[in-house]
Amino acid sequence: MIAHSQNKPKTFFVKILRQDGPGKPSYWQRFELDYESELNVISVLQRIAAKAKTSSGEKTTPVCWDCGCLEEVCGACTMVINGKVRQSCSALVDKLLEDSNEIELRPMTKFPIVRDLFVDRSRMFNSLKKIKGWVPADGYYDLGPGLRQSRANQEMAYPLSECMTCGCCVEACPQYSKIELLPHSGESDEQFEERKLDAYSHGFVGPAAISQVVLFNLHPTGKMMAGERLDALTEEGGIQVCGNAQNCVAVCPKKIPLTMSIGRVGRETTFNTLRKWFDRPANKH
Ligand code: SF4
Ligand code: SF4
Ligand code: FES
Helix, strand or coil: CCCEECCEECEEEEEEEEECCCCCCEEEEEEEEECCCCCEHHHHHHHHHHHCECCCCCECCCCCCCCCCCCCCCCCCEEEECCEEEECCCCEHHHHCCCCCEEEEECCCCCCEEECCEECCHHHHHHHHHCCCCCCCCCCCCCCCCCCCCHHHHHHHHHHHCCCCCCHHHHHCCCCCCCCCCCCCCCCHHHHHHHHHHHHHHCCCCHHHHHHHHHHHHCCCHHHHHHHHHHHCCCCCCHHHCCCCCHHHHHCCCCCCHHHHHHHHHHHHHHHHHHHHHCCHHHCC
16 A cells, blocks of 8 residues: 555556567566656656666666657657557656556557667658658758748648657557568668568558648748659558548647648649649640
């Protein structure tokens, strides 16, 4: 039984779903920590790593996780906390302990596990490459000032630009299935990487990448590649895979209007396909 003073527990428990490496079996471990006010989940994980002992006193390896900015900007620390996918740097322990004296941490389920709570989100970055998620402005000479962007465009683009490729939307999406490959014996790192990227290129790109197509196609210079981005979304794993369940928009921590982006890209890919069909040489006569 946990003793409480002024409604705060003296100690609390953290249950973590662990995995020692890619393809290894997962297992639960429970840790007990002294209560301190104003902790976030990252500081809890730091204390667990320093202690490396379970609640039953058994010595264990430090739990592994990923983080970067510590202010909900990089997306690296995303995990499933008490059943909800979110960033661990902005998950406050006082809030999580309101209903129970135990916090449950699991890795996201749609990405391969690197170790414990650390997942490999490279499929999302690969999707950004597939849709050419950049403005083509590099060069060896002075390109001069960029084209001006209208106020209306800026207002639409800004919320879309807040995407941090965190993975919450794809974790919630029923159409985004996990793709996990393991190295074959004798396969080099380069061969494994190539096989992995090929498998990713057949999977659903997901709502974040679809929304980035809207962002870059709105940009006065970025729109030079609008057709190529829309073509990428009509290939295998493109927008046709979306079943419009709208789970993605409900979990996005940046409140990005993903379903608006999906609707807009759906119409634009249709026009793009029709335009290409009517532009075919056989139809020019
Ligand atoms: S769209 Fe939202 S939930 Fe999806 S990756 Fe971007 S920030 Fe995360
Ligand atoms: S609307 Fe599309 S992308 Fe969003 S959760 Fe549903 S199927 Fe996935
Ligand atoms: S550490 Fe960057 S979002 Fe949490």
